[in-house]
Amino acid sequence: xxxxxxxxxxxxxxxxxxxxxxxxxxxxxxxxxxxxxxxxxxxxxxxxxxxxxxxxxxxxxxxxxxxxxxxxxxxxxxxxxxxxxxxxxxxxxxxxxxxxxxxxxxxxxxxxx
Amino acid sequence: xxxxxxxxxxxxxxxxxxxxxxxxxxxxxxxxxxxxxxxxxxxxxxxxxxxxxxxxxxxxxxxxxxxxxxxxxxxxxxxxxxxxxxxxxxxxxxxxxxxxxxxxxxxxxxx
Numbered sequence: 546x547x548x549x550x551x552x553x554x555x556x557x558x559x560x561x562x563x564x565x566x567x568x569x570x571x572x573x574x575x576x577x578x579x580x581x582x583x584x585x586x587x588x589x590x591x592x593x594x595x596x597x598x599x600x601x602x603x604x605x606x607x608x609x610x611x612x613x614x615x616x617x618x619x620x621x622x623x624x625x626x627x628x629x630x631x632x633x634x635x636x637x638x639x640x641x642x643x644x645x646x647x648x649x650x651x652x653x654x655x656x657x658x
Numbered sequence: 659x660x661x662x663x664x665x666x667x668x669x670x671x672x673x674x675x676x677x678x679x680x681x682x683x684x685x686x687x688x689x690x691x692x693x694x695x696x697x698x699x700x701x702x703x704x705x706x707x708x709x710x711x712x713x714x715x716x717x718x719x720x721x722x723x724x725x726x727x728x729x730x731x732x733x734x735x736x737x738x739x740x741x742x743x744x745x746x747x748x749x750x751x752x753x754x755x756x757x758x759x760x761x762x763x764x765x766x767x768x769x
Contacts, residue, residue: 549701578756585667587747587761588702603756635701644690647757649701 548572549650551636557656564623566653568636574648575641577619579603579611582633582652591634594619595641626657661685662750664760671767677735679763681748684729688750692757693722693733696745705746706733738767 552567570577578593580603590603592611600611608630612620619638623630633654637647663682671677681691692707708715708722708731715722721734735742748760 585761587664588759590756593756637701644692644707644751646692646704646707647694647702649703651699651701 549636549638549648551634551650551653553653554651555654555656557658558623558626559658560627562623562626562657564626564655564657566621566623566634566636566655568619568621568650569617570619570636570638570648571617572638572640572648573616574638575616576639577613578637578639578647579609579619579621580635580637581605582635588635591621623655626655628657631655631657661758662748662760664748664763666763667761668764669766671735671738671765673738673740673767673769675738675767677733677738677742677765677767679733679746679748679765680730681732681750681760682728682730683750685750685752686729687752688758689752690750691722691724691731692749693720694747694749694759696747696762698744702745702747735765738765740767740769743767 549570579591580588594600594613610622633652635652636650639645693705694702695705696702719736724731746763749757751757
Protein backbone atom coordinates (compact mmCIF):
# COMPACT_ATOMS: atom_id res chain seq x y z
CA UNK A 546 0.00 0.00 0.00
CA UNK A 547 1.28 3.42 -0.97
CA UNK A 548 1.97 5.65 1.95
CA UNK A 549 2.36 9.40 1.73
CA UNK A 550 3.35 10.89 5.05
CA UNK A 551 3.15 14.54 5.94
CA UNK A 552 5.30 15.46 8.90
CA UNK A 553 2.79 17.60 10.79
CA UNK A 554 -0.96 17.28 11.18
CA UNK A 555 -1.38 20.76 12.67
CA UNK A 556 0.97 23.73 12.52
CA UNK A 557 0.61 27.25 13.91
CA UNK A 558 3.02 29.92 12.71
CA UNK A 559 3.33 33.67 12.98
CA UNK A 560 3.13 36.12 10.09
CA UNK A 561 6.54 36.52 8.45
CA UNK A 562 7.95 33.21 9.60
CA UNK A 563 9.58 30.81 7.14
CA UNK A 564 7.58 27.59 7.15
CA UNK A 565 8.59 24.14 5.93
CA UNK A 566 6.03 21.46 5.17
CA UNK A 567 7.54 18.03 4.62
CA UNK A 568 6.21 15.09 2.64
CA UNK A 569 7.64 11.61 2.19
CA UNK A 570 6.36 8.79 -0.03
CA UNK A 571 7.45 5.17 0.15
CA UNK A 572 6.56 3.83 -3.30
CA UNK A 573 9.36 5.21 -5.44
CA UNK A 574 6.94 7.49 -7.30
CA UNK A 575 8.48 9.88 -9.78
CA UNK A 576 5.84 12.58 -9.50
CA UNK A 577 4.98 14.56 -6.40
CA UNK A 578 2.52 17.40 -5.86
CA UNK A 579 1.51 20.03 -3.34
CA UNK A 580 -2.12 21.18 -3.19
CA UNK A 581 -3.99 23.50 -0.91
CA UNK A 582 -7.59 22.82 0.01
CA UNK A 583 -9.98 25.62 0.92
CA UNK A 584 -13.76 25.40 1.36
CA UNK A 585 -15.57 26.25 -1.85
CA UNK A 586 -12.34 26.36 -3.84
CA UNK A 587 -11.52 22.67 -3.99
CA UNK A 588 -7.98 21.43 -4.51
CA UNK A 589 -5.61 23.89 -6.10
CA UNK A 590 -2.16 22.88 -7.32
CA UNK A 591 0.72 24.89 -5.90
CA UNK A 592 3.79 23.12 -7.29
CA UNK A 593 4.72 19.74 -8.66
CA UNK A 594 7.84 17.78 -9.48
CA UNK A 595 8.45 15.14 -12.13
CA UNK A 596 11.87 14.13 -10.86
CA UNK A 597 14.55 14.89 -8.34
CA UNK A 598 15.64 18.52 -8.44
CA UNK A 599 12.91 19.32 -10.95
CA UNK A 600 9.96 21.53 -10.14
CA UNK A 601 7.18 23.23 -12.01
CA UNK A 602 4.68 25.87 -10.98
CA UNK A 603 1.08 24.91 -10.57
CA UNK A 604 -1.90 27.21 -10.59
CA UNK A 605 -1.15 29.20 -7.41
CA UNK A 606 2.64 29.26 -6.83
CA UNK A 607 2.90 32.82 -5.51
CA UNK A 608 4.37 32.96 -2.02
CA UNK A 609 5.57 29.36 -2.14
CA UNK A 610 8.66 27.45 -3.22
CA UNK A 611 9.56 23.77 -3.18
CA UNK A 612 12.53 21.51 -2.83
CA UNK A 613 13.08 17.97 -4.02
CA UNK A 614 16.58 16.78 -3.19
CA UNK A 615 15.62 13.11 -2.89
CA UNK A 616 13.07 11.13 -4.87
CA UNK A 617 10.96 10.24 -1.85
CA UNK A 618 10.83 13.70 -0.27
CA UNK A 619 9.09 16.87 -1.45
CA UNK A 620 9.10 19.99 0.70
CA UNK A 621 6.85 23.02 0.46
CA UNK A 622 8.33 26.28 1.70
CA UNK A 623 6.46 29.42 2.66
CA UNK A 624 9.19 32.04 2.49
CA UNK A 625 7.32 34.58 4.62
CA UNK A 626 4.03 33.22 5.91
CA UNK A 627 0.96 35.39 5.62
CA UNK A 628 -2.53 35.00 7.05
CA UNK A 629 -3.97 34.26 3.62
CA UNK A 630 -1.85 31.12 3.55
CA UNK A 631 -3.87 29.64 6.40
CA UNK A 632 -5.19 26.47 4.80
CA UNK A 633 -5.08 22.69 4.56
CA UNK A 634 -2.05 21.54 2.59
CA UNK A 635 -2.09 18.18 0.86
CA UNK A 636 0.87 16.33 -0.60
CA UNK A 637 0.36 13.67 -3.27
CA UNK A 638 2.43 11.32 -5.38
CA UNK A 639 1.90 9.16 -8.43
CA UNK A 640 3.90 7.02 -10.75
CA UNK A 641 4.65 8.25 -14.26
CA UNK A 642 2.57 7.17 -17.20
CA UNK A 643 -1.03 6.76 -18.15
CA UNK A 644 -3.68 7.75 -15.70
CA UNK A 645 -2.15 6.39 -12.55
CA UNK A 646 -3.99 7.73 -9.49
CA UNK A 647 -2.81 10.38 -7.11
CA UNK A 648 -2.03 9.10 -3.62
CA UNK A 649 -2.56 11.77 -1.01
CA UNK A 650 -1.24 12.28 2.48
CA UNK A 651 -3.65 13.18 5.28
CA UNK A 652 -2.81 16.85 5.11
CA UNK A 653 -1.27 19.56 7.26
CA UNK A 654 -3.60 22.18 8.71
CA UNK A 655 -1.56 25.38 8.79
CA UNK A 656 -2.72 28.41 10.71
CA UNK A 657 -0.83 31.67 10.30
CA UNK A 658 -1.56 34.25 12.99
CA UNK B 659 -10.36 30.19 -14.79
CA UNK B 660 -12.29 27.24 -13.48
CA UNK B 661 -12.22 24.47 -16.03
CA UNK B 662 -14.33 21.97 -14.06
CA UNK B 663 -17.51 23.19 -12.41
CA UNK B 664 -19.03 21.00 -9.71
CA UNK B 665 -22.45 21.12 -8.08
CA UNK B 666 -23.98 21.08 -5.58
CA UNK B 667 -21.59 22.36 -2.94
CA UNK B 668 -23.34 20.29 -0.30
CA UNK B 669 -25.91 17.52 -0.35
CA UNK B 670 -28.01 15.79 2.28
CA UNK B 671 -29.51 12.43 1.36
CA UNK B 672 -31.46 9.94 3.43
CA UNK B 673 -30.10 6.45 3.91
CA UNK B 674 -31.10 4.30 0.98
CA UNK B 675 -31.54 7.24 -1.36
CA UNK B 676 -29.61 8.18 -4.50
CA UNK B 677 -26.89 10.82 -4.28
CA UNK B 678 -26.12 12.69 -7.49
CA UNK B 679 -23.19 15.04 -7.99
CA UNK B 680 -22.69 16.86 -11.27
CA UNK B 681 -19.66 18.24 -13.05
CA UNK B 682 -19.24 20.21 -16.26
CA UNK B 683 -16.04 20.86 -18.13
CA UNK B 684 -14.93 23.26 -20.84
CA UNK B 685 -11.78 21.78 -22.35
CA UNK B 686 -12.71 19.23 -25.02
CA UNK B 687 -9.17 17.84 -24.88
CA UNK B 688 -9.88 16.26 -21.48
CA UNK B 689 -9.82 12.48 -21.85
CA UNK B 690 -9.85 11.14 -18.31
CA UNK B 691 -12.39 11.92 -15.62
CA UNK B 692 -11.80 10.54 -12.10
CA UNK B 693 -13.75 11.03 -8.91
CA UNK B 694 -11.98 11.27 -5.57
CA UNK B 695 -13.52 10.63 -2.17
CA UNK B 696 -12.27 12.33 0.99
CA UNK B 697 -13.26 11.34 4.52
CA UNK B 698 -12.79 13.81 7.39
CA UNK B 699 -9.18 13.95 8.51
CA UNK B 700 -7.95 12.01 5.49
CA UNK B 701 -6.56 12.85 2.10
CA UNK B 702 -8.65 12.25 -1.04
CA UNK B 703 -8.52 8.80 -2.62
CA UNK B 704 -9.48 7.65 -6.09
CA UNK B 705 -13.02 6.27 -6.11
CA UNK B 706 -13.88 5.62 -9.75
CA UNK B 707 -12.84 6.99 -13.15
CA UNK B 708 -14.09 7.05 -16.74
CA UNK B 709 -12.78 7.77 -20.20
CA UNK B 710 -15.00 9.56 -22.75
CA UNK B 711 -15.30 6.56 -25.07
CA UNK B 712 -17.93 5.07 -22.75
CA UNK B 713 -21.13 6.65 -21.46
CA UNK B 714 -21.30 4.87 -18.13
CA UNK B 715 -19.09 3.04 -15.67
CA UNK B 716 -20.33 1.20 -12.64
CA UNK B 717 -18.43 -0.09 -9.64
CA UNK B 718 -20.69 -1.48 -6.95
CA UNK B 719 -23.07 1.26 -5.80
CA UNK B 720 -21.07 3.98 -7.59
CA UNK B 721 -21.77 4.91 -11.21
CA UNK B 722 -20.29 7.61 -13.43
CA UNK B 723 -22.53 8.83 -16.24
CA UNK B 724 -20.77 10.69 -19.03
CA UNK B 725 -22.32 12.96 -21.66
CA UNK B 726 -19.65 13.98 -24.14
CA UNK B 727 -21.83 16.26 -26.25
CA UNK B 728 -22.98 18.22 -23.20
CA UNK B 729 -19.49 18.14 -21.66
CA UNK B 730 -20.94 16.87 -18.41
CA UNK B 731 -20.38 13.92 -16.14
CA UNK B 732 -21.97 12.88 -12.89
CA UNK B 733 -21.50 10.54 -9.96
CA UNK B 734 -24.46 8.52 -8.77
CA UNK B 735 -24.36 6.74 -5.42
CA UNK B 736 -27.14 4.20 -5.21
CA UNK B 737 -28.55 3.04 -1.87
CA UNK B 738 -26.54 5.75 -0.09
CA UNK B 739 -25.20 4.77 3.32
CA UNK B 740 -24.00 6.86 6.30
CA UNK B 741 -20.51 5.52 5.57
CA UNK B 742 -20.64 7.33 2.21
CA UNK B 743 -20.67 10.67 4.04
CA UNK B 744 -17.58 12.41 2.69
CA UNK B 745 -16.45 15.13 0.34
CA UNK B 746 -16.39 14.17 -3.33
CA UNK B 747 -14.23 15.82 -5.98
CA UNK B 748 -14.57 15.40 -9.71
CA UNK B 749 -11.52 16.00 -11.84
CA UNK B 750 -10.34 16.00 -15.43
CA UNK B 751 -7.09 15.79 -17.35
CA UNK B 752 -5.69 15.18 -20.83
CA UNK B 753 -2.57 13.26 -21.87
CA UNK B 754 0.33 14.25 -19.63
CA UNK B 755 -1.42 17.25 -18.12
CA UNK B 756 -2.08 17.57 -14.44
CA UNK B 757 -5.48 16.97 -12.90
CA UNK B 758 -7.91 19.86 -12.67
CA UNK B 759 -10.27 19.40 -9.72
CA UNK B 760 -13.79 20.60 -9.15
CA UNK B 761 -14.65 22.55 -6.02
CA UNK B 762 -15.98 19.56 -4.09
CA UNK B 763 -19.34 18.36 -2.78
CA UNK B 764 -19.87 17.61 0.87
CA UNK B 765 -22.28 14.67 1.12
CA UNK B 766 -24.11 13.83 4.31
CA UNK B 767 -26.19 10.66 4.44
CA UNK B 768 -28.69 10.72 7.28
CA UNK B 769 -30.33 7.77 9.04
